[in-house]
Amino acid sequence: MQFTVTILGAGSATPTLGRHPSAQLISYENENFLIDCGEGTQMRLLEYKIRPSRLKAIFISHLHGDHYFGLIALLSSLNLGGRTDDLHLFGPRGLDEILLLQFKYSQTPLHFAIHFTAVDTTQHTQVFDHPCFTVHTIPLQHRVPCAGYLFREKLHKRKLIKEKISDQMSYECLKKLKNAEHIYDESGAILYNFEEYTLPAPAPRSYAYCSDTRYYEQLAEYIKGVDLLYHEATFMEDLAQQAYERYHATAKDAARIARKAEVGRLLLGHFSSRYKEFSGFLQEAQSIFVATAIAEEGKTFAVQSTST
């Protein structure tokens, strides 16, 4: 099952030539999900040849413009493009009001339904239930209500060992084996031991997106053991004080959280426009947490199980 994160934008509030505000595309099999949608996100999708028609849901972390100003434009284009499929939208209270007001003045009749859920940014709660994964909010500490999102794959079924399966075994029987149930004969003895006929399910994978937040320890509990963590790193260590005052994090803050939460890998992004390149971020973070990478725009990262 494909489970990837494509970075559409990893800049912060001040626009910089060639860098774009926050947006990420989660691809799970043939479905796409968007997290945050800064100005110009629809142009990034075009540029990266990603068809927005496959979008199933959009998750907005907070109502600072660099995280959602591109949303109304994307929705308008989906509508203009003839979309009729429902779309699920998650974000802080007020997002729906902002969208509806703009649709009102443009006199746009929507041809598809938008199911909006106002998320409680103070809670770590499940907001989305997909057949293959769940999405939980992650409370973040920012200047305005702000939530990260945690994508956690559901436990897969065990895998049948084809060579051992015979025609005599019924569909019901195979289903039970995949669900880690033994099959018993009439006397109550084990007929088929599921461990003999199936292989363990691959470990469920998980991805956490922490858009804008000040360093706070409890965050590590919400994202404990995730395989891939995206964490903002607006500043480097020399501006640690400024980061804290502005409810942002440094590269080291992100690495501290990654280490404390024992995540598999860490991605850094949301870089302040003052920085021209990011090797310093990597260096600072790797001094605390080695498995760190830069969330380069246009790059796709696989969410891979790192559990042993």
Place this chain on the structure above:
Amino acid sequence: MQFTVTILGAGSATPTLGRHPSAQLISYENENFLIDCGEGTQMRLLEYKIRPSRLKAIFISHLHGDHYFGLIALLSSLNLGGRTDDLHLFGPRGLDEILLLQFKYSQTPLHFAIHFTAVDTTQHTQVFDHPCFTVHTIPLQHRVPCAGYLFREKLHKRKLIKEKISDQMSYECLKKLKNAEHIYDESGAILYNFEEYTLPAPAPRSYAYCSDTRYYEQLAEYIKGVDLLYHEATFMEDLAQQAYERYHATAKDAARIARKAEVGRLLLGHFSSRYKEFSGFLQEAQSIFVATAIAEEGKTFAVQSTST
């Protein structure tokens, strides 16, 4: 006096790779004015090395997204960039409500004043009075309230002929000559004939911007004799019926208006995404009005007097 129009975007509603939604920069001497502000306009300004700090006023034609979705992002960036100078904003009723709602949810304290004027899109009225020019609305026929904008330079003073000016002539005297007044001696005879000491003022120049409109004859009256006319040409002639039904114009419609209004030059823009190149537009328009050009993105057009 520099008076130019730089095309920041000449696309229409559906996004196309490499093409941008409507936005134009009017430069008058050292001041800048923006007409329409589609998504990504602030990135165009960066790209073309135009400092947004010099922006004095913004004119929005209507509340379809491809004409204003970039405005909130631009204003947010100006604020973040430390702007304290007042800004004048013109647009249909509702634009202020949309902006204020977004500033409310982002908890953004603005460090500069925005003076908003809700324009009456059904009237041809002066909305802006600059020392060197005026701006009038141009009623357009679109699906939502929509106004074009007419920039009309004020009459300059006459130009002194340096070689003829002597030290004996007072400041007051020179001022009168520039204002086309003779100077009389005590007996009432002409001492200095203004026509002898000054050259005629250059003819005032004018620019009309007609963003989105169906063809309608009366439009020509509002823009009679302008030096440069930008007129939308969303479609070519084969889709004339569609153009009319959707309250848009064809290249030929634009040319007909240009001819009827006896303008100096015509610029075509707002091309539908279905067209890959624009030579056909030019051909169709030039069959009716020769002095036609394509509003190429990134190109700057001088507003030059074409009066004889």
